[in-house]
Amino acid sequence: MGSAILGARNLTGCEHRLALDFAPAEDASRTPESAEANRRIEAAQAHRRQVIDLLRGFQSDRETGAAVLVDDPDHRGRVGATRAAMDAGAEWILQATLPTDTERGRRGHAEALVRQGGGYVPIIIVNHRVTTVIAEPRLDETPALQTSPLFGWHPEPDPTRSFRSQRRDVMRLAQLAAMLDDLGRLHAPRTEAVGGLIGLDADCVVVVPLGEIADEYDESFARRRAIAEGTVATAPRKVSECRSCHWWPQCEARLIQQRDVSLVVGGNQGRILRDAGIVTIDKLADYRGREPDEWVGSTKFADTVVSAKSWVRGIPLVRRRDRPRVHRADIEVDVDMESFSERGAYLWGTLLTDNTDPERPVVYRPFVTWDPLPTRDEGRSFAAFWAWLMTERNAAHEADKTFAAYCYSQHAENRWLRGSADRFGDLPGVPSRKTVDAFIASTEWVDVFEAVGDNFVCPKGKGLKRIAPVAGFNWRDDEAGGEASMEWYAAAVALDGADLDLTQRDRLLEYNEDDVRATKVLREWIAGDDVLVLPLADDLLAENFRSVAEEVEWR
Template sequence: MSSAVLGARNLTGCEHRLALDFTERGDAAASDTSPEARRRIEAAQVHRDHVIATLHGFQSDRPSQDAVVVDGERHRDRVEQTRRAVEQRAAWIFQAALPTDVDHGRRGHAEALLRRGDGYLPVIVVNHRVTTLVSGERPADAPPPTLRTSPLWGWHPAVDATRSLRSQRRDVMRLAHLTTMLDDLGWSATDADERVGGLIGLDADCMVVVSLDAALAEYSTEFTRRHAIADGEIATEPRKVGECRSCHWWTRCEAQLADRHDVSLVVGGNQATVLMDAGITTFDQLASYRGDPPADWPAAVPFADAVVSAKCWVDDLPLARRLDRPRLRRADVEVDVDMESYSERGAYMWGTLLTDTTDPSLEVRYRPFVTWDPLPTLDEGRSFAEFWSWMSAERRKARAAGKTFAAYCYSQQAENRWLRGSADRFHGVVPGVPSRAEVDAFIGSKEWVDVFEAVGKNFVCPRGKGLKRIAPIAGFAWRDAEASGEASMEWYSAAVALDGADLDETQRARLLTYNEDDVRATKVLREWISSDDVLELPTVREILTHRGDD
């Protein structure tokens, strides 16, 4: 009999976190849930409830015993309701609870079980996008589309050329986990030519048909390993990965990694694996390394950057200059831009800071364009239109005066996403919203400058390139000690009473302060890059040349 019982969320992510969660149950940290994690959990539940209500509504013409909604406080009651619905061959079973399989060590639930032939396939609902709409005509030489979708009202899979898949491994593993549980219960659709599951994403406009034939084999191997880790049969140790930033064990793991000068503090996950396989386990070893990169080092990542980063860690240096004189495009009229969004729901604020470098007497003015209607809302289009109209007017005014213009953001990936997304959703619907072509022309112009990209071109950044990592090096400090993207989600939820949260309008002022500080941080950072102060940093060449002089 197994000791650990795994849910689908235990099948992906950090193995060391899994080990700690199962072997350190006495440690209170194991049950900590951060405010950001709680926000994601609550938002996901609201989305699931909405989608389940929609799916159930499509079945309103069926007898109640044919479209069953499982409910109840106790797990055993929900399991019994699910079992009865299966026995009566219900077409849809919503909020299905599967019995915990102690022998195999599995537990799970599905937002829906959908009858197919002599059994059921699982349908799950997730709070992120799982498809992207395909714009324009497909090239003549493009391979034929393979993505299959089904309408929400019934299982009618068909090839869908209008969408492309945004697959996430955790979704596929959850469907494989549930399918395996259904197999063990004898509830799965065994007469089908192909094992499949249904996936409904944030847009909730279709069910994606997920093929599980190959995934079930991968799942079996992964489950066996993960189960052994949870049972303490396979030892794990900490390593820094992207998941660490939101993990409740990070403080503990970070201290252990720092104590042993672990190389994963300096380089990314796959790079750390390559270095460790080559016997380079500490950043001291990496800092003193000479010779060719290890054989499997990823070609897209300059190995010299890793060595310089390690040397910066050893010598406690914040940055290293790639160039003797860092370069960043400047203009007569400069606008710093920072957008605030809430998950996938939309962008509720566009903050701006206008500087006319030709006239020091003019006020450097912060101006936000914001909606406080809870997202998603049509008023988002209104605030975006006002932002775009204002910025376009400043561009025209600068040109008419014979001045150059540039707008700056920190990491244009986020801003570009919502610039394009706002145009796609609101052009022709809300007055003043530009077309997608107008937005793309601006994004592709020299007047749109990504300071994050400039930081990467000008510096090796041993502790990351985030604005809150880099701007303090230039001398900037945020006024709110809790300022962060994750915290702003909590503030926004309260500021607009999102999804039934308690309204706290004081959080609106807090968000405005946070946004203003972000645009001012961008301004301070880019001006520092152009100043002589930056020349106090050592260059990459100097670090690599003199590292043997210690």
Template sequence: MGSAVLGARDLAGCEHRLALDSAARQTGDGPEVLESPDARRRIEAAQAHRAEVVNTLRDLLESQPTTVVTIDPDLPRRERAELTMRACADGVDWIFTAVLPTDVEAGRRGHAEALIRSGAGYVPLIIVNHRITTPSKVERDPDTPVSVQTSPLGQWRPAPDAKRSVRSNRRDALRLAQLAAMLEAQGLAPSPRRADWVGAVIGVDADCILAVPLESVMAEYDATFARRRAVAAGTVATAPRRINECRSCDWWPQCEAELVAADDVSLVVGGTGTAALTAAGITTVEQLADYRGGPPQDWPGNLAFLDAVVAANCRRLDVPLVRRLDRPTVYRADVEVDIDMESYGERGAYLWGTLLTDRSAPERTAQYLPFVTWDPLPTFDEGHAFGRFWSWLTERRRLAREAGKTFAAYCYSEQAENRWLRASADRFAGLPGVPTRAEVDAFIASDEWVDIYVAVNHNFICPNGKGLKRIAPVAGFAWDDAEASGEASMEWYAAAVGLDGGVVDASQRDRLLRYNEDDVQATKVLREWLSSEQILRLPTVADLLD
């Protein structure tokens, strides 16, 4: 196999995917690449974000005494690299959509959203579609140096920033390290000392430029790059292993077949758990299912070893769920409201769906009520929809209490709902019906906000995953739309509102509402099933391991 040339994507993730991709490039024989709607949405969102931020930076730079060049992204790559090098030779201060010449001998290729003139060369700037900083929650000792450095947009003047904490991202750091190495090879490093090297990142909030020190990153990069190049060249052997990345990998059907044929233990235990089992000589699902005793050495502390043994038995016996307890429990109330929120990436939450059930009046049918805006996100009307939802929820709680009834609101995996509850309170403070952050936090911390995901995790071992669409079918629920999924709903929403200038398809609005209603119905069905006698038909851990 010829010398491998690696881009930023090749530096992280599955080594076996890299080996298969590299071999396929040599032979021309690989799987059909089927870009999923979710992958396409994320790519398009990232491209739109980068373009928007670049335009913002250029606008800010117009009023400053600085030189700017933008490389036409539609030109062939070789021509873009030549124009980038010409701009560097001319000492241009900001070079947007820059491409560095592919270094075939060293095995590197790379591009940056911008190169910023600094010192004797350039600092690489990348723009990413995730958060890179958060407000600092730690009281800082005034005598302790501030390690975080940021710069305002439209200039490169990094300075200590005590108000922010960094959300480290290994992929970003390795990409910046590769760009720094390529700049060094072109004689364009800002300093001959690696200790002085930094990279620059703008995140999804686009409210600052984060300076990323690269001295400590470069050592990891050098080792990672050397190994990855050897993997791509075929001189380091790899084998399939199931990890999270497999869910979106085009090679998964091939790898899955190999893993199933080998009864590979990674089919039930992933990541570091697989490595610990392999080191202990447990390489198959069958071996793990038959194992009795304590966890092997180096077993990760965040995984319950007994759960892994049970999961192996579940796979062997085709059992979907196992009871941890003889009698599973879930909190029930007289008045119950199921809640499911729909959002679109980082743009906002456009729909709060509710299902009201009054168990004290069984003659009343459960009522679905959505609070929604069809103005394309981001929109101020999102706040109005949230205010209506919160006012309605608050009124249901008040009426239940006045009638002497207990009340509970339910969701499935509260992380997303909690995030947008808090964010909506912060962003739309002062709008009609919008609560204070303190009111939201009090509700989240109360016994009246119940996460059914937590109840499932408490009551069951789930060998096939704990997602609602994995668990609710075991309880007998089926979604009306065969294509229903979080990924698909993103596509439906984009069409429903004509996002980013697209054509509006109003029929997708009804589809989203039906999907949202099914989600809250699924939560209700799951809760009722947990409280029923049917649940006792599932085996217990003791049943499986006897």
């Protein structure tokens, strides 16, 4: 393949994707980038432009040449302008582009370079949150994190935040540090170097130590360059990244043809199986030996065997117990939240069922803001949702009725429940973080996703879109899904320059209503009799044991 030159995108993620990205065109075929992927790219670019304008504004009163914006449309011109600014000793270089290193195989650009001593600190801007606010910081402890204000490089210990580290950000900074070091422009020896990271909130620069990962970066870069050049072979494996990868249709077809075990078992567990010679789903389905000694992870080995047998036979779900169970109540409220990236939660959809009064209609109620996120109006809509939910809860208690609110995978809902309380606590009706935490910890907040995992082995995943159809529910919109809803939302509020399309608001409300109705249908199905037609996991496992002794040994 020749000498490969790697950029930031090539430093992390699936190694097989990297190999395909660098493969000759005749050796691989890819699908076009999805509209959602393009939207993420455009949103990230818009965020970077906004923050660069902010940084430039902070330096606007400096003498000429102290802060340089590199805006040449040509790559070679940008490299030349960046070199000239460094040679002139500019304090800030915005939109800096470093010269492509064809010998070492590196290319890179930094949203900013800030001078420190005789060199520069690289700073990058990303479109996700990079810190978490610490609700009650321990002022008597030395914080591990340092931050700097945006107007200048003044790192100080920050006890109010913790770092939300993402490997791709750290590796990109490590590559920029390596490139600056090769140019003799790094602010410190690589073993002592740091970088800067500005996230979605753009309220500080996070100081990222790079010296401690320099060796890891060098080793990882060497392997990835070898993969890109074709000297290290890779093979497809199903991983979480596959769901948004443009190569997935090609990889999926190959994995299905090979009946690869990664289709039902991922991560380190898949590696352990392959090391044990269990490379196909069929071999796993027929496995009769002991659990591998190195088995790790939350998924039980027996569950992987059940998943494999289910995949082979086309069984969508398998019961763990004779009678599945899920928490029920007199008054039940299904809840589904819609958010946009990390900008906020714009919609809280609800569906109330009164099991004590069959005459009371089951009505979908949305609490929504159509002001483009981020917006303070998000706090107003959240306060309205919370007030309604607590009113129904209190009314149930006063009537001596039980109450439960349900969501599907509380990780997302809990994040925005807490985040809304933290960000909008000064608005009328917004509960305190303590109040929200108490509700989340109560038995009246039920995660149906957890109930599914507790009751079933799910060979093709536990997502609501996969499980609810087994219970008989189908979405009205054939394109319904998380990625599609991002596109709809962008059009619904004309986000980041998108064309305004008010019909997408109705589409989003219908999608959200279907999500809460799907949750209701699913949990009622779990508690009903129709679920009993599914096979039992123990019955499937029993087929693999030649004697009671083997089964006991397995257990």
